Amino acid sequence: MTSAAARTALDLTAGLPVPSLEDFYRDLHRHPELSMAEHRTAxxxxxxxxxxxxxxxxxxxxxGVAGLLRNGDGPAVLLRADMDALPVREETGLPYASEADGVMHACGHDLHVTWLAGAAAALADGRETWSGTLxxxxxxAEETGQGAAGMVAxxxxxxxxxxxxxxxxxxxxGPAGLxxxxxxxxMSASTDVDIVVHGRGGHGSRPEATVDPVVTAAYLVTRLQTVVARETAAAESAVLTVGRIEAGTxxxxxxxxxxxxxxxxxxxxxVRQRMLAAIRRIALGECLAAGCPKEPEVTVGATFPVTVNDMETDRRVAAVHGEVFGAATVFDPGPAMGSEDxxxxxxxxxxxxxxxxTTTPHAVWEAAEGEGIPDKLQAVPSNHSPHFAPDLSTVAPGVRTLVAGALAQLSVA
Structure with missing residues (x-):
């Protein structure tokens, strides 16, 4: 038997202005803005x-933007979309590709804003069917970890x-429709770490008169991989990425x-604390071995927390999504290594x-190499890829997921 929340969600989203929402999405995609510069998008x-x-x-x-709609007694529900783009040069070839040089909505936040706008309008238009506050x-600035904390502060x-x-x-x-x-x-925690290796510079013809920080950094990059491979238990999940190395002119x-x-x-x-301790120990050890004139500087930067769903809240939302879209479309993928603020x-x-x-166009998914979902996920463009291009067919379902999720929490007639 379908719940009142599911029936109401289907009713409220039956007449979505899909062409208008798709145009809104294309416009946002053409005009991406970096973190804390989302003026036009906002x-x-x-x-x-x-x-x-x-x-x-x-x-x-x-x-940031905040919109409030009070609609009688009932729970207060927050619906959120992040708005920022990435410093990525788009290579999708889409007719509505980014017009900003070197900036792209490579993580789908333009789609998130579109979903939010559509859901807000649908819930406002159908306010006689529910009560509470939206x-x-x-x-x-989700990408830099500044945005959520900044709005709360x-x-x-x-x-x-x-x-x-x-x-x-x-x-x-993933194949659109899940x-x-x-x-x-x-989702996992994320921590940025910066290391400065101090050497003694000089002429390339006289390396004996120098302490080469490039060689030390190269040893560091290699040795740091052992933090996960040899210092983290097999039952624990961890990733260490060297995203940038810079030296010399x-x-x-x-x-x-x-x-x-x-x-x-x-x-x-x-695990995070053990990894940080290992990074400091390895950096110090390699610099000592190389005879660096100063100890390395190890600085811990931006940190994103783990994302841990409230089990009862998520159970209610997942149940309504299963009713609206079909039970087979909702499943537990296990925790991802990605991070969120x-x-x-x-x-x-x-x-x-x-x-x-999931937003991968079905034609792209079917053409991807591999037999099952894990194999094909390795082959299709992922978030942060210059080729990331969600299927426009997911505009309406993404609105419906938010509407259904909100109605699972609000008081529904």
């Missing part, structure tokens, strides 16, 4: 929220309402320093549900 979202009847404020936490948030909940529950979703690779949920841990100059940028992905605080909106105690919406 303005376009705010315009739609005001038209739908939300009390709307821009500039929350920098470039807080709709267009969040800046700027008084998001004091200025509007403190929600009883948070809901969010993310475009993901809605993965994980009750509990769904000319072919024949041995530089005075080398810089290494790392990223860690962990699923427990204990969405949990910072929870302010330490608000329960939330966060899920994925």
């Amino acid at each position: 303005g376009r979202l705010a315009e739609r929220l005001r038209t739908a009847g939300f009390e709307t404020v821009e500039g929350v936490g920098g470039t 807080l709709v948030v267009g969040q800046p 700027d008084g998001l909940y004091e200025r509007f309402v403190r929600p009883d529950v948070l809901l969010g979703q993310h475009a993901a690779p 809605y993965p949920h994980a009750p509990g841990l769904i 000319r072919h024949n100059i041995i530089p005075a320093e080398a810089r290494i940028a790392l990223n860690l992905r962990t699923q427990s605080e204990a 969405f949990p910072q909106l929870a302010a330490g105690s608000i329960p939330y549900s966060y899920w994925f919406v």
Whole structure:
């Protein structure tokens, strides 16, 4: 028997203005904006929220947008979409490809904003079917980890309402039409680490008069891989990536320093701390072995928390999604190694549900090498790829997932 929330979600989204939403998405995709510079995107979202009847404020936490719709007694539900793009040069060949040089919506945040705008309008138009309060948030700077915390620090909940529950979703690779949920841990923590190796610079013809930081950095890059391979238990998940190494200015100059940028992905605080300790130990050891004149500088930078769904909240949302889209479309993929700043909106105690919406066009999926989902996932463009291009057919379903999720929490007639 279909629940009232599922029936109402289908009713409210039966007449979605899909062509208008697709045009909105194409416009956002053409005009991507980097973190904390999402002025145009915020303005376009705010315009739609005001038209739908939300009390709307821009500039929350920098470039964030918040829209409030009070509709009688009932729970307060926050729906969130992140808005920022990435410094990636687009290579999709789409007719609506990015017009910003070297900037692209390579993570699907333009689709997130479109889904949010569509869901807000649908719920506002059907407000006679539910009661409670909606807080709709267009969040800046997810990619840099500044946005969620910045909006909370700027008084998001004091200025509007403190929600009883948070809901969010993310475009993901996979054959369009699946809605993965994980009750509990769904995304990992992320930690950036910067290392500066100090050497003694000089002429390339006289290496004996120098301490070459490039060679030391090369040993460091190799040795750091043992942190996961030899210092992390097989039952624990962790990833260590050397994302950047920089040194020198000319072919024949041995530089005075080398810089290494790392990223860690962990699923427990204990593993994160052990990895950080190992990085410091290895950096110090390699620099001592090389005779560096100073100890290395190891700096811990941006950190994203683990994303852990409230089990009961996620169970309710997943159940409604199963009713709306079919039970086979909802499954538990297990925790991903990707990271999010969405949990910072929870302010330490608000329960939330966060899920994925698969968006790979079926033609791309069918043409990908491999037999099963794990094999094909390795072959199709993923988030942050210059070829990442979600299927336009996912615009309406992504609106429907948010509407259904909200109605699973609100009081439905």
